[in-house]
Amino acid sequence: MTSLTGLTPLLVQLDWLLRIVVAAICGAIIGYERAIQRKSAGVRTHIVVAIASALFMIVSKYGFADLLNMHGIALDPSRIAAQIVTGISFIGAGTILVRREQISGLTTAAGVWAVAAIGMAVGAGMYAIGILTTIFLFFVQMIFHDDTLINKIIVHVRFNIQIEAVNKHHILPQIKEELEENQVENIYVKILDVSDEKIVFNVDGIINHKKDENDIIMALRKYPDITRISHTRGGQ
Incomplete structure (x- = not known):
């Protein structure tokens, strides 16, 4: 027996x-x-969301075929599925926390959303794809849990700081020279505010992933003309 797609049930699941x-x-x-x-939201979060989205789409497209093929049925059973997607999205948003500019819970929220998709698949009678997705998602979460593999893949990352200093003509070249000595590449400086007494500017660059950002910041702190350094993870 073949499915609506013209493939055998096993090939359809694959x-x-x-x-x-x-x-x-x-x-x-x-x-x-x-x-x-x-x-x-990095590699792990994007993978989870992509998996969940694909499963939602599969359920929406194929999960109601048995019901719609019944004689006399003239309704849209996918309405309930659509409401589940919206409802679970609100629940997932509740797991995201922001503390001191640090965000946590994104992957948990994506996981809740993915579990909703799995539940929908199983509820629609798509047992195999629901189970296979669960196994696949489980291994994705385990592999990327501590970012060890991601850290091996990523070579360079963005480095971004905001500096407030005494407005002297030598300050910008001095800071650029120090950053270059600390292996910061593609340095871009943007002045945000300037007066006769002080200057505030944003420094953007690229560093090796294994480079300790704290060492770079502490190297800049030795200059007495620099009054404040703010580090922004992820930049603008």
């Missing part, structure tokens, strides 16, 4: 799993770029 894997790869690529920029 095709669905392939879609989820491809979505995960696409999410990982986007997440990699975000991780380089030091954003809170």
